[in-house]
Amino acid sequence: MSPGRVGHIGSKGTSTNGQHDQDNRGHLQGSAEHPGVNGTVVRGSNPFNNRLLCLAGEIKEAVRFWREQCLCANWMEPKVYEMGRIGELRDLALTGDGSTIEEKARGLRIWCEQARLVTDQMEPFLDQWLIKLSSMDRAKEDQGHGHVPGYGSNHAEPVSSRDSSLGSLRRLTDALIIEGILVLLTAKDLCSLALTSRFLHVFSRNDVVWRRLFLAERHRGSARLVFRGTWLLTYLFPSPEHDVACKGHPLVTHPVNIQGVFSEYLQHQWLRSNMSFNHFYPPPSLPPSLPPTLGMGGSQVYDLSIPLEDYQSMDPDTFYRRYAYPGRPVMIQNSGVESWPAWQDWTLDALLAKVRLVQIVLL
Structure with missing residues (x-):
C-alpha cells in the first residue's frame, strides 16, 4: 500500500475503486468530494475516511515527536560522557600526589569551568525536554481552559497562530507583553483587550497583571480579604460579602474554553506556581492553626479569607506556627514600613533616574 493514499476499503481485500492489492489490502484513495492526502481523487460516491486520516495524522505527529526526542538523546549522550570525564579528571586533580594546594585549586577551577560550559549547552535541551514530556503526562484541562496545564504545547495548532493572533505584537516576547505592557493597562482596557484574540485573551487574564491591579486599587481599610483562586x-x-455573587458569576460557572495557545513563559509560570515542595523537606509536626469548621450536612468548611495581623502583637513563634509552616497568606499592619524612605522614594521615575542604564525586572 503506497503511503499518503486514503479512502474507503471494500471487503475481501478489494478496494471500492475495483483495484486489488497484492498484500490483500485495497488502495486508500480519496473520493470526488474529498481528495486524498496526496491529492488523488476517485470519481464516484466513495466516502472519505476522515477517521483514518485523523489517525494517520496523530501517528505522524507521534513519530515526529519521538524522532525529535531520539535526536535530542543522541546529542545529549556525548555531553553526558564528557561530563563524566570531566568529573574523573577533577577528582584526579584533587587526589593527585605531588601537587601543591595552589596547583590543585588551579586544576579544580579549570575543570569546573569546563563543566559549566557543557552544562550551559545541555540546559536548554533539558528544559525543552522536561516541558514536552510533562505536558504529555498532564490532563487536558487547567482552570477552565481546554488546553494543557500552563498553556503547554498543542502540536495540532500551527506555530503561526501566535503571529496571526498577536499581530504587530508578535515580535515581542510573551514576558515583555505581559510584564511590560499589560501591567500598565486599566481593568477596563484589559477586558476590552481580551475580546480581540485567543492569545491576548489568555495574556489579559494573567495573574501577574491582575495582582498588580488588586494591590494598587484595593481599599487599605478593608480588614478581611478573600482569595478566590485567581487574582482576577x-x-x-475581594470581600466575604461577595461570596454569592462570585459563585454565580459566568467566570466561575461557565469559564471560557481556549484552545491552541502555546507559551513557554506561561508554561514555566504554571510549573513554578503548581510545583509541590513536599519532597524537599518533611512537614512540621505541628497542629493546624485554624481547624476546619462544620458546615451544613456535617461537611468541613475552610476559611479562605486572608487575616490581618498587627506587627506589634505578633512574635516569630506565632507567625511560623500560624502562617509560615501551614503556608497560609497573611497581611501585617503597623510594621512601620510606611516610615521608610523607600516607601516614598521608590517610584518608577526615581529608579529610572538613578539606574537608567541598568535593566530592571518588575515582578
Whole structure:
C-alpha cells in the first residue's frame, strides 16, 4: 500500500475503486468530494475516511515527536560522557600526589569551568525536554481552559497562530507583553483587550497583571480579604460579602474554553506556581492553626479569607506556627514600613533616574 493514499476499503481485500492489492489490502484513495492526502481523487460516491486520516495524522505527529526526542538523546549522550570525564579528571586533580594546594585549586577551577560550559549547552535541551514530556503526562484541562496545564504545547495548532493572533505584537516576547505592557493597562482596557484574540485573551487574564491591579486599587481599610483562586476573581470579589455573587458569576460557572495557545513563559509560570515542595523537606509536626469548621450536612468548611495581623502583637513563634509552616497568606499592619524612605522614594521615575542604564525586572 503506497503511503499518503486514503479512502474507503471494500471487503475481501478489494478496494471500492475495483483495484486489488497484492498484500490483500485495497488502495486508500480519496473520493470526488474529498481528495486524498496526496491529492488523488476517485470519481464516484466513495466516502472519505476522515477517521483514518485523523489517525494517520496523530501517528505522524507521534513519530515526529519521538524522532525529535531520539535526536535530542543522541546529542545529549556525548555531553553526558564528557561530563563524566570531566568529573574523573577533577577528582584526579584533587587526589593527585605531588601537587601543591595552589596547583590543585588551579586544576579544580579549570575543570569546573569546563563543566559549566557543557552544562550551559545541555540546559536548554533539558528544559525543552522536561516541558514536552510533562505536558504529555498532564490532563487536558487547567482552570477552565481546554488546553494543557500552563498553556503547554498543542502540536495540532500551527506555530503561526501566535503571529496571526498577536499581530504587530508578535515580535515581542510573551514576558515583555505581559510584564511590560499589560501591567500598565486599566481593568477596563484589559477586558476590552481580551475580546480581540485567543492569545491576548489568555495574556489579559494573567495573574501577574491582575495582582498588580488588586494591590494598587484595593481599599487599605478593608480588614478581611478573600482569595478566590485567581487574582482576577479576587479583584472582582475581594470581600466575604461577595461570596454569592462570585459563585454565580459566568467566570466561575461557565469559564471560557481556549484552545491552541502555546507559551513557554506561561508554561514555566504554571510549573513554578503548581510545583509541590513536599519532597524537599518533611512537614512540621505541628497542629493546624485554624481547624476546619462544620458546615451544613456535617461537611468541613475552610476559611479562605486572608487575616490581618498587627506587627506589634505578633512574635516569630506565632507567625511560623500560624502562617509560615501551614503556608497560609497573611497581611501585617503597623510594621512601620510606611516610615521608610523607600516607601516614598521608590517610584518608577526615581529608579529610572538613578539606574537608567541598568535593566530592571518588575515582578
